[in-house]
Amino acid sequence: MSPRVRVNPIACEAHGMCAELLPERISLDEWGYPIVDSEPLTPAVLDHARRAAQACPTFALLLTRDRD
Amino acid sequence: MSEETLMIDPPVESAPAQAPGALPRLLAGILPDGAMSLDEHFAVHGQAPVPARRRERRSESPLIERIERAGLRGHGGAGFPTATKLRAVAASRKRAIVVVNAAEGEPASLKDRTLMQTLPHLVLDGAQLAAQAVGADELIVCVCETARASVEASAHAISERLGMPLDSARMRLTAVPGNYVAGQEAALVNCLNGGPAIPTFTPPMVFEQGVRRRPTLVANAETLAHVALIARHGPEWFRQLGTASQPGSALVTLSGALAHPGVYEIEHGASLQSLIDAAGGMLANPRALLVGGYGGSWIGGEFLRGVALSDEHLAPHGASLGAGVVLLLSQDACPVAETARATRWMAEQSAGQCGPCVNGLDSIAAAVQEIAEGHAQRNATQRIERLAALVHRRGACGHPDGTARFVTSALNAFALEFADHARRGHCEGCARPGELPLPVHRPAGAPAHEPTLPR
Numbered sequence: 001m002s003p004r005v006r007v008n009p010i011a012c013e014a015h016g017m018c019a020e021l022l023p024e025r026i027s028l029d030e031w032g033y034p035i036v037d038s039e040p041l042t043p044a045v046l047d048h049a050r051r052a053a054q055a056c057p058t059f060a061l062l063l064t065r066d067r068d
Numbered sequence: 069m070s071e072e073t074l075m076i077d078p079p080v081e082s083a084p085a086q087a088p089g090a091l092p093r094l095l096a097g098i099l100p101d102g103a104m105s106l107d108e109h110f111a112v113h114g115q116a117p118v119p120a121r122r123r124e125r126r127s128e129s130p131l132i133e134r135i136e137r138a139g140l141r142g143h144g145g146a147g148f149p150t151a152t153k154l155r156a157v158a159a160s161r162k163r164a165i166v167v168v169n170a171a172e173g174e175p176a177s178l179k180d181r182t183l184m185q186t187l188p189h190l191v192l193d194g195a196q197l198a199a200q201a202v203g204a205d206e207l208i209v210c211v212c213e214t215a216r217a218s219v220e221a222s223a224h225a226i227s228e229r230l231g232m233p234l235d236s237a238r239m240r241l242t243a244v245p246g247n248y249v250a251g252q253e254a255a256l257v258n259c260l261n262g263g264p265a266i267p268t269f270t271p272p273m274v275f276e277q278g279v280r281r282r283p284t285l286v287a288n289a290e291t292l293a294h295v296a297l298i299a300r301h302g303p304e305w306f307r308q309l310g311t312a313s314q315p316g317s318a319l320v321t322l323s324g325a326l327a328h329p330g331v332y333e334i335e336h337g338a339s340l341q342s343l344i345d346a347a348g349g350m351l352a353n354p355r356a357l358l359v360g361g362y363g364g365s366w367i368g369g370e371f372l373r374g375v376a377l378s379d380e381h382l383a384p385h386g387a388s389l390g391a392g393v394v395l396l397l398s399q400d401a402c403p404v405a406e407t408a409r410a411t412r413w414m415a416e417q418s419a420g421q422c423g424p425c426v427n428g429l430d431s432i433a434a435a436v437q438e439i440a441e442g443h444a445q446r447n448a449t450q451r452i453e454r455l456a457a458l459v460h461r462r463g464a465c466g467h468p469d470g471t472a473r474f475v476t477s478a479l480n481a482f483a484l485e486f487a488d489h490a491r492r493g494h495c496e497g498c499a500r501p502g503e504l505p506l507p508v509h510r511p512a513g514a515p516a517h518e519p520t521l522p523r
Binding site: 009011014031032033035 | 267268269421422423424425427428458462463464
């Protein structure tokens with residue numbers, strides 16, 4: 001199963017890096033907090049998602065796999 | 069993993085004569101005031117079923133299966149199947165902890181504190197039985213610190229049970245802060261671990277890693293009281309009341325202009341009218357019904373005649389019974405002003421951790437207030453609806469979702485009143501004292517949070 005993007009809303013401080021690095025899945029609300037499309041990541045955006053997660057200054061962007 | 073289990077057949081002679089399945093169940097034998105003592109409790113309900121050695125070490129407690137067949141769901145608000153929760157905790161190899169949740173931060177709900185104040189042993193019975201079923205040797209009873217009588221009755225009840233052979237888990241009592249989100253299970257666990265009573269990011273879920281990193285069952289006080297009765301009488305008995313999809317009975321906190329507002333036990337699916345009759349009738353015609361509290365839904369007065377109190381009957385109105393708040397707003401009250409006050413209070417009850425909740429609820433509360441005062445911008449209601457959708461599922465807990473549901477249901481139920489206020493501002497009812505109960509002072513443990521803007 002492909003991973004999905006998830007935000008830890010407690011850790012998130014609205015730096016907005018994720019929306020710049022992964023605009024395919026993340027937009028920002030009027031206060032700068034990410035609105036995430038949590039559909040499984042396609043191979044085309046997976047690398048961008050990893051980079052966005054690494055770039056988050058508060059490590060609030062997570063790539064999660066479903067647990068069965 | 070516990071080696072204790074339950075005998076399937078409790079001693080019949082210990083159960084008092086009673087019409088099968090009839091009400092009252094939880095509230096049977098309740099005293100006019102004060103708590104039921106341990107002896108009185110056993111006289112009314114009989115002894116709890118005697119634990120017997122489990123044959124196979126790894127087999128599941130039969131109680132879990134009985135609770136599953138009974139169809140019991142949690143009475144704390146979310147309505148999660150209790151057996152599923154028990155099973156998740158029991159599945160862990162580590163020794164578990166059971167937390168009795170009587171934090172009850174919802175200002176319109178009094179049923180859990182009433183239960184702890186009047187019938188603590190029914191809850192403690194259920195908690196001990198649940199502890200045996202999940203293999204817990206420790207039980208923490210959490211009662212809202214503002215409910216002094218409930219805290220005292222719980223402490224006394226625990227002391228009465230010292231040395232009781234059937235109680236396998238040692239018990240202790242903790243008075244927890246009264247802020248709205250304190251009863252959310254991760255918040256409660258956070259509090260018991262020495263942190264503030266505010267939610268944490270999950271995973272780990274509390275059934276995996278809760279109090280002191282041990283698997284933790286957090287169960288609502290009323291839910292455990294039902295467990296105590298299911299263990300005694302079985303799933304078939306439990307299903308003699310209620311609906312097929314929501315069996316059994318429920319405690320509700322009924323408030324409004326009634327002869328006798330208070331905590332009542334109803335059968336799921338009972339009509340609102342029968343509850344009103346049980347409370348001695350209305351003193352004035354109600355304008356609307358709030359069901360489920362400040363995270364719940366308004367239902368307009370025109371529907372009240374047909375309302376039945378079960379989730380399937382309430383679903384067409386976009387409502388659910390939740391933790392059993394049933395509040396009737398009077399004709400004289402202004403529903404817009406009432407909604408504005410409660411929404412502001414809910415925004416203040418944000419733990420201040422998640423951006424969408426802090427900023428979104430503040431913006432929603434401000435927009436509702438502007439409409440109430442008649443100086444809203446055009447399309448203010450559409451803005452509220454958009455903000456409500458925007459905060460949905462974007463917090464670490466369900467606080468923004470509940471507040472959004474409350475406000476959008478108000479826009480639906482009071483569309484005319486909102487339109488009227490947007491045009492003309494305050495009405496006669498606005499000046500009246502609020503009918504929705506709101507704590508005057510922000511409780512300790514819930515600091516004020518200014519909305520933060522991103523840097």
